[in-house]
Amino acid sequence: MKKIMLMLKNGNKSAFIAACVNGIIAILKGIAYFMTGNVAMFAETLHSLGDAANQFFVFIGSALSKKAPTERFPEGFGRLVNLVLLGAVLIVGIMSYETIKEGFHHILHPTESTGIIINITVLLAAVLLESFVLFKAMKEVVKEVNIEAKGAAAVIVKSFSGLRRAKPATKLVFMEDMVATGGGLLAIIAILLAYFTPFKQAEGGASVFIGLGMFYVVGRVFLENAAGALGEADxxxxxxxxxxxxxxxxxxxxxxxxxxxxxxxxxxxxxxxxxxxxxxxxxxxxxxxxxxxxxxxxxxxxxxxxxxxxxxxxxxxxxxxxxxxxxxxxx
Structure with missing residues (x-):
């Protein structure tokens, strides 16, 4: 048990923090969805749930990849994090499909949702929390690639230029929470449009766009970690x-x-x-x-x-x- 705890201590901290935060956000969004029946909130619930599960697996994989070589595996377990990430994107892929499917259903058969105050409050809280995790991931990127950045603005700008060279786990957290923050803002706009205008399909449209954003992350993570699992030259x-x-x-x-x-x-x-x-x-x-x-x-x-x-x-x-x-x- 002590060895396991020591290994987990070496896991990617950004992924662990992101998994905990997104788990809390998923619960809040899920409660709001069951109370209001809002389809954009449904998309956001699946999005946060998929991110939390994904980032938890990433944390476990990054910790296990630090395990010392054995007689059976003399080359060590460095590529294990790539294999775990390849499995993790399947979860996000399934969530993406369900999000897009539900969005199209709402576009074709729009329904009026209730509880705008609950939805907006939960989404604003989620955007703030996800922005916090995203900024932590940005700081981790800058640290990992040894880029000097003084001040929040410099960290944000320089993290994008250094993202390509960041560790796989940190890169995943960065991309997922960037899409999550944008998705939360999009859901807020869609809910306000559906409430104050006759355009009830806005929530379904937001759900489709959120799902497509999740698919983008799936594609990027799959291609990069497939290369990593094979052994990519740096x-x-x-x-x-x-x-x-x-x-x-x-x-x-x-x-x-x-x-x-x-x-x-x-x-x-x-x-x-x-x-x-x-x-x-x-x-x-x-x-x-x-x-x-x-x-x-x-x-x-x-x-x-x-x-x-x-x-x-x-x-x-x-x-x-x-x-x-x-x-x-x-x-």
Whole structure:
């Protein structure tokens, strides 16, 4: 039991906070829906319920991914968080379908809902809470990618530019709560339109748009974590480690450098060229020096270094140009 608690302590804190907050919000929205029968509130209830379940699984997965390697799994459990996220998006996908289906039903057969004060009060409280969680996720993104941001405005702006390089769990919380905050505001507008104008279909339309927003998150999370589960190369970290290695006075060139992202961790495989006169003892010192330097990079958990004789042909500069082109294409 103690080992489990220690593992959970290392889980993604943003996901845990988001799961707790969205669980409370889902209960409040559910009560409001049963009291008023408002279809936009139904969509928001499913949205928050799906987010809470999703983020709880993310927290568990991120904690279990920190488990040390075993004889059966010598490579460790880094990719477990990707597999958990792939399973978690199925929950959100089902919730998205139900939300869109109910929205279309209300557009075709609009009904007048009651309890506008209850609905607006609950949704305003939900938007405030979800905004709080979203801002926490933004701060976590900035922290994870080592971006300096002073003040709330800087955190908000710079978190979007750093989102691509954030940990999978943090990225999921960010996207889900961004859609949740926007969905809450959309639901408020739809309820006010349906109440003060003849446009009763507004609530159904909001439900459809909220469901589509959830589907967008499902698609993004699925594609990114499918790549992570397979073992995706991290271009930015590869360039960073490559520059670090090339700055060593004894390294002449890099023949091969692979930086594989495994969940929140990085696995590094490196083949470098040294001068022919370097002895085994000297090469061993160089290896220890490079491993120590690479392990200082955030998230690196495994480093393998091999040596080869310098052939006088520069390969790393060509690789840098290739990496820059590939990164520009992704942008």
């Amino acid at each position: 271009i930015d970290m590869r360039m960073k480690i490559g520059s670090l290695v090339m700055n060593d006075p004894e390294v002449r060139d890099i023949q091969k450098l692979a930086v594989i992202k495994e969940g929140e961790n990085f696995h590094v495989e490196l083949e470098i060229e040294l001068d022919a006169h370097i002895t085994i003892a000297e090469a061993d010192i160089i290896k220890d020096r490079l491993i120590a330097a690479i392990f200082k990079e955030r998230g690196v958990t495994d480093v393998i270094i091999e040596f080869d004789e310098n052939d006088g042909i520069s390969k790393w500069e060509e690789r840098i140009r290739s990496d820059l082109n590939e990164r520009d294409k992704k942008k």
